[in-house]
Amino acid sequence: KGRSPGEYRLYQPSTTHLPAHQMIALERDLHRALNEDGLRLMLQPIVTADSIPGGRVTLSGVETLVRIEHPEHGVLSPDTFIPVAEASGLILPLGAWVMEQGLAWLAAATRQGLDTLTLSFNVSAREIHAGGLVERLAEGLARHALAPHRIILEVTENLMLERDEVVLETFNALRSLGCRLAIDDFGTGFSSMSYLQHLPFDIVKIDRCFVSELHTEPRQAALVAAMIEMGHALGLSVTVEGIELNEQARCCLDNGADHLQGYYFCRPVPAQEALARFITL
Ligand code: C2E
Ligand code: CA
Ligand code: CA
Ligand code: CA
Numbered sequence: 001k002g003r004s005p006g007e008y009r010l011y012q013p014s015t016t017h018l019p020a021h022q023m024i025a026l027e028r029d030l031h032r033a034l035n036e037d038g039l040r041l042m043l044q045p046i047v048t049a050d051s052i053p054g055g056r057v058t059l060s061g062v063e064t065l066v067r068i069e070h071p072e073h074g075v076l077s078p079d080t081f082i083p084v085a086e087a088s089g090l091i092l093p094l095g096a097w098v099m100e101q102g103l104a105w106l107a108a109a110t111r112q113g114l115d116t117l118t119l120s121f122n123v124s125a126r127e128i129h130a131g132g133l134v135e136r137l138a139e140g141l142a143r144h145a146l147a148p149h150r151i152i153l154e155v156t157e158n159l160m161l162e163r164d165e166v167v168l169e170t171f172n173a174l175r176s177l178g179c180r181l182a183i184d185d186f187g188t189g190f191s192s193m194s195y196l197q198h199l200p201f202d203i204v205k206i207d208r209c210f211v212s213e214l215h216t217e218p219r220q221a222a223l224v225a226a227m228i229e230m231g232h233a234l235g236l237s238v239t240v241e242g243i244e245l246n247e248q249a250r251c252c253l254d255n256g257a258d259h260l261q262g263y264y265f266c267r268p269v270p271a272q273e274a275l276a277r278f279i280t281l
Contacts, residue, residue, distance in 0.1 A: 026084040029076065033068040034093050040067040040075070041101045042268035045278060046120070046239060046261045049253050059281045060259060061118030061152065064102045065268050066094065086126045095127045099140060105271050107144040112275060120152040120182065129166055134173040148178030152203065155181065157189035171200055182239070187227060196234060204231045208242020208262070215247035225255040232256065
């Protein structure tokens with residue numbers, strides 16, 4: 001853990017602690033889901049912070065969240081299988097599937113009049129390092145006749161090497177294309193601050209672990225207020241995740257958060273139901 005300047009460090013995802021037979025089983029599940037139509041796309045709204053809880057909620061974007069529908073075990077959570085997907089390389093076809101489904105959905109939403117809605121994708125470091133992400137996104141946007149500025153790519157620090165040329169080049173290419181970049185789960189990793197310093201982000205998403213006691217714990221409220229202020233000082237837009245209560249939303253709004261996301265507004269919704277649900281939001 002001790003680290004001298006310039007030294008690279010790799011963050012180990014927790015699933016590597018799973019017994020080998022469970023990793024192998026999950027990899028098999030993932031293969032099957034990819035080949036036999038077993039992936040499900042969920043969408044969760046992101047609302048603008050000027051929407052007053054209790055009043056009208058303004059939908060500003062949606063985040064794509066993937067699931068596996070397992071024939072025996074039901075719905076599998078991405079927290080379980082994404083690390084296996086990353087380790088096995090299956091994150092590449094998985095990410096491509098999510099992107100295509102997401103863009104197709106956004107094109108349909110646009111035809112229904114939701115033409116300013118943004119779409120956020122979670123991108124793994126492995127996808128960035130594999131190359132081709134920018135080209136695939138550009139091709140998909142063109143094919144679906146979508147403007148690049150409607151796309152946000154969310155990245156965490158997991159498995160990402162600091163001051164990595166490939167990461168920086170990819171980020172710059174994504175921004176040249178017109179897409180925006182968000183640092184996800186902000187505040188939970190080892191190097192969030194260093195990330196903000198070295199990489200060209202547009203948005204910070206404050207992790208939900210800072211939100212749970214927000215309305216009752218003055219220290220937590222002070223922390224969130226400081227993170228929002230820091231984001232703004234750096235010229236970034238600030239999203240707070242994991243809002244479950246009106247009081248939490250209120251506290252974030254009072255402290256100037258730009259966007260909010262959480263069960264309080266809406267849980268993730270299956271993509272095929274999302275248009276009907278969101279059009280009335
Ligand atoms: P994330 O990107 O931080 O996504 C937010 C997670 O918080 C989602 O969990 C969402 O369902 C959950 N959430 C949203 N609002 C609330 C709330 O108010 N309270 C609580 N307790 N939870 C809330 P989910 O869908 O299980 O996804 C877990 C993680 O898996 C994601 O965290 C993301 O890192 C990863 N993931 C999901 N889909 C993809 C994907 O397509 N590609 C990649 N690379 N990673 C993905
Ligand atoms: Ca995310
Ligand atoms: Ca997050
Ligand atoms: Ca997360």
